[in-house]
Amino acid sequence: MGYAVVHMQKINKGGTYGIQFHCQREGESKTNPDIDLTRTHLNYDLINEQPIKYTAVINEKIRNNATDTTKVRKDAVVMCNFVITSDEQTMKAMTPEQLRQFFQDSVEFFGNRYGKENLVMGSVHMDETTPHMHLGLVPIKDKKLSCKNIFNRNELRSLQTDFAEEVGKKYGLKRGIPGSERTHLSEAAFKLKCENESMELLQAALNSQYRKLDEVSKQITQNENRMKEQHEKIKELEAQISSQKDFFVQMVQNTSEVKKMSQNQNLELDRAKREYQDKSEELKKLNQVIQVKEKYHDEIHSIITQNKNRIEEQQEKIKELEAQISSKNEKLTQAVQETYRIKKAAENQNMELERAKKEYHALAEQIEEKKKRIQELKKISPEEIQMMKIQMLDKEMEQVRAKVKQAEDNLLKEKLSQTPDIKQYITELEKKAKDNQRVADYSCDILLEVLDKLPGQQLEQFVQQLPEKSQEFVYQLVSMSRKR
Numbered sequence: 001m002g003y004a005v006v007h008m009q010k011i012n013k014g015g016t017y018g019i020q021f022h023c024q025r026e027g028e029s030k031t032n033p034d035i036d037l038t039r040t041h042l043n044y045d046l047i048n049e050q051p052i053k054y055t056a057v058i059n060e061k062i063r064n065n066a067t068d069t070t071k072v073r074k075d076a077v078v079m080c081n082f083v084i085t086s087d088e089q090t091m092k093a094m095t096p097e098q099l100r101q102f103f104q105d106s107v108e109f110f111g112n113r114y115g116k117e118n119l120v121m122g123s124v125h126m127d128e129t130t131p132h133m134h135l136g137l138v139p140i141k142d143k144k145l146s147c148k149n150i151f152n153r154n155e156l157r158s159l160q161t162d163f164a165e166e167v168g169k170k171y172g173l174k175r176g177i178p179g180s181e182r183t184h185l186s187e188a189a190f191k192l193k194c195e196n197e198s199m200e201l202l203q204a205a206l207n208s209q210y211r212k213l214d215e216v217s218k219q220i221t222q223n224e225n226r227m228k229e230q231h232e233k234i235k236e237l238e239a240q241i242s243s244q245k246d247f248f249v250q251m252v253q254n255t256s257e258v259k260k261m262s263q264n265q266n267l268e269l270d271r272a273k274r275e276y277q278d279k280s281e282e283l284k285k286l287n288q289v290i291q292v293k294e295k296y297h298d299e300i301h302s303i304i305t306q307n308k309n310r311i312e313e314q315q316e317k318i319k320e321l322e323a324q325i326s327s328k329n330e331k332l333t334q335a336v337q338e339t340y341r342i343k344k345a346a347e348n349q350n351m352e353l354e355r356a357k358k359e360y361h362a363l364a365e366q367i368e369e370k371k372k373r374i375q376e377l378k379k380i381s382p383e384e385i386q387m388m389k390i391q392m393l394d395k396e397m398e399q400v401r402a403k404v405k406q407a408e409d410n411l412l413k414e415k416l417s418q419t420p421d422i423k424q425y426i427t428e429l430e431k432k433a434k435d436n437q438r439v440a441d442y443s444c445d446i447l448l449e450v451l452d453k454l455p456g457q458q459l460e461q462f463v464q465q466l467p468e469k470s471q472e473f474v475y476q477l478v479s480m481s482r483k484r
Helices: 013-023 037-042 054-065 087-094 097-116 153-165 179-242 245-252 256-290 299-378 381-416 422-452 456-464 469-484
Strands: 005-012 077-085 121-124 132-137
Touching: 005 013, 005 153, 013 054, 013 077, 013 121, 013 132, 054 077, 054 121, 077 097, 097 121, 097 132, 097 153, 179 256, 179 299, 256 299, 299 381
Parallel strands: none
Antiparallel strands: 005 077, 077 132, 121 132
């Protein structure tokens, strides 16, 4: 019966390309003679269908899953590479289907224990002396990136025991004897092999970095050209703002909101200038770093990547500034048009109010004339003349109410659609409502005086001759009068 082997290797930022080079066989190995290139096509990945960029995948998982980690140190462990296998005789005794199921069960075990969302790759190598799998995971727990807190000594011992019990036992594998010399010797031999692999990974990473160093100077030159273009764009924006300054000043006087928008724009432009100056200083520092690129090539690559991202962000901000300026110009034009429209509407409104006041006073004079006429009719007041007065008064009251309501409705529509001073308009409506109420009360008093003088039978005959709405109104007046 063989032993289940689970060996962990810590990978930092600088080692991700090396492990990618080894696992995905991106080049010929010069330090591992066990690789048989004629069998490399038998290798497979249980997590990814196609080759991936380890650094990009690891950064994405840290960004999405380690939300409490604000900044990743350069020497931080960003991936744990577990080598899962057994001795050569045991592994070769399994069929390809059994091997695949063994490695698949191992992936499920690690995914359930440390989170499937943190798994990066499950690369199975069938082209070496002993079949084995490299399983990579990002050490994230409680939304924090921390290999030290997760894989302490107790956890590593527990991992060995639980893996042998849950996975290895099904395939005839058992846990190594904790603390035995045989275990230590086997681990020492295994670590020596892993160190050789690490040296191969580091050599591949170093070769890649040297190839990229030649591209760094070209990128810096391109970045400087881009910064010059951005500087020219900023100058053009400043020229545009200067040419439109008088127009902005005039428009800002019409509305305080436009003034705030212009202030925010100037602040944004000042901030863009400061950022441009900061980027220029960074480029100068970057040129100094290039002079010692052979010693600090990893740092140079990181700085260039950050600088490139910042330049892209700066370009996006410039585009946003241009869009904001265009939008603000449109808003200023609309504000001017709206100001002229409000002034015109106010003039029309004042004219309409004057016309309504004249109509209202004319109606009030007509009512007073009718009152005088009723007083004159009272002097010759036989009962038939009284009924005629009531009918005429009722018709006139209906006409007055209709005209007053129509005038109020017209004023309400015009006020709601045109005037910005709603409080003043409500005050005017309340005043007119009081005037209308006084006229209505006075008319009702006159009508009650006439109705009280009619006998019951004549009152009933008179009411039957009125329209339905007028009948209800007369009955209500008589009822209220009797209650008093």
